[in-house]
Amino acid sequence: MKRKTLAEQVEGGEESLYNHGVSWWRGRLIGKGGFGSVYLANVKKPKSRNRIYPPVMAVKSAEVSVSSSLQKEKEVFNHLYGCPYILECYGEEITTNKDGEMVYNLLLEYASGGTLADLIKKSGGHGLPESDVKKYTRSVLQGIAYIHSLGYVHCDLKPANVLLVSTKSDEFVPKIGDFGLAKKIEKSKKRKLFSYLGGTTSYMAPETVVDHIQEPPSDIWALGCIVYEMFTGKSVWDVKPNMSTEQLLKKIGNRYELPKIPSEISKDGKDFLKGCLAKKPTFRFTAEMLLNHPFVSGLDNTKGSEFGEILEEGWMDPIVTLPDVENEFCASSYSEDWSFISEEGPSSSSVDEKSGVSQFQCP
The missing domain is CATH 3.30.200.20 (Phosphorylase Kinase; domain 1)
Incomplete structure (x- = not known):
């Protein structure tokens, strides 16, 4: 038995x-x-x-x-x-x-608000209002900048791994979760002969598919895919129902095939997406560069902003709801979460005088 x-x-x-x-x-x-x-x-x-x-x-x-x-x-x-x-x-x-x-x-932490993937799905293929796209994007960017500043790459960023955490005012703060595939940034420029490839296919960067490279620019590409999905309610790639994983990988790796930027979004939104979805990783913006982009730079994720008042002390009693879990292409995925965060302040970065490395400070 x-x-x-x-x-x-x-x-x-x-x-x-x-x-x-x-x-x-x-x-x-x-x-x-x-x-x-x-x-x-x-x-x-x-x-x-x-x-x-x-x-x-x-x-x-x-x-x-x-x-x-x-x-x-x-x-x-x-x-x-x-x-x-x-x-x-x-x-x-x-x-x-x-x-x-x-x-x-x-x-x-437990996410009473489910995931960003659930929120996008509820739009019925129409996407989220641009004001919501902006505030969610800025929060995720701050998380990515913090991850990269500490020498890590997430390697599996996608809407299902962005978790919506409840605040006192019944708003939700996006948090990055699921670090099962995260890895340390490789300081050596020598490429490993047999490198491990993990993540979710439709959010993989071209260099990941072609050369098995997963470094900070790969996370930025995935962010672009997430932002595109928030805008349109659809995948960045025109994936047909009968398309195989091999066909999708070939599409992503094709140097001449680029994602189509939605025409109906704002000029700043288009420019932001272009900064994320450049085929060559060297041409992509960094997380800190994107935080200064006009698309999100005018937002203030502090007390009294779009997310309302954030918890300063004590524990919250969450609403217990959690949708189904997505598990795709070697990804250790889970739609998790709950909520406790301190009062937020403006993000900043500094340079370590000894190393010369920019240290991103999360609010």
């Missing part, structure tokens, strides 16, 4: 007495991916002043023997903390299921 997975055990109620954390209860299954499964979790003593977790969390879980992706994601989160546009990780914990097997758990 085939052994049941942890997700099947939880769904069947067989894990009711097992596999909970020291201070949290494992709830219903809310998502699945190549990495494992995602569950809703509630703290055991939500009113305790000494609790270290919010009342509700999302828990990514996999048996320890197959949890390398989750453990890698935890290592990345160890470096990417303190930015209000990046999903917060509360820690890790090992639990034991009813068969005595050890399970690795990654404790994360």
Whole structure:
């Protein structure tokens, strides 16, 4: 008889007495991916002043023997903390299921607003208002700039990995999540003979498809695809229903084929997209350059702005909703989230005098 997975055990109620954390209860299954499964979790003593977790969390879980992706994601989160546009990780914990097997758990913020992909889907193929595109774009850009400044590349940016986190005023702040494929920026210019290629096909940059290069410009290309999708409600590539992955990869890698910039959007919007979707990575804008672009530079993501008042202290009680999960092309995906961020200030960058490297400071 085939052994049941942890997700099947939880769904069947067989894990009711097992596999909970020291201070949290494992709830219903809310998502699945190549990495494992995602569950809703509630703290055991939500009113305790000494609790270290919010009342509700999302828990990514996999048996320890197959949890390398989750453990890698935890290592990345160890470096990417303190930015209000990046999903917060509360820690890790090992639990034991009813068969005595050890399970690795990654404790994360829960997104009561779902994902940017869900929001785009609700537009019915028409896209979002340009004012919304601007504010979401700026927030994601601030997260990307922070990631790059700390020497990482996300490698799987897409609407499904941008999570909408609730604030006190019932607005939602976009946060970048899912760092299972993230990697350190390679300082050596020597290309590896056998480099790992990961991500979601339709958001891959041309240099990723052709030369297996995934560096900061690759994330900027993916951002362009996300912005295009927010504007139009459609993929940046004209993907036919019967198009194979191989055909799509060939289309992306074709040096003469460029995404068509929507004619109905503003001049600043068109120019912004062109800065992201340049075929040659050397011609693409950096995240910090884009933050100064007229399309988003006039926005102020501070208290009282489009996102309303951000939490300054304490934990929020979220609305518990989470849509289905997308898992595509080696991507360890999950639509996660919850919410806690401090009051935001204007973004800034400085230069380390010793290294000469620009250090982006997240608000």
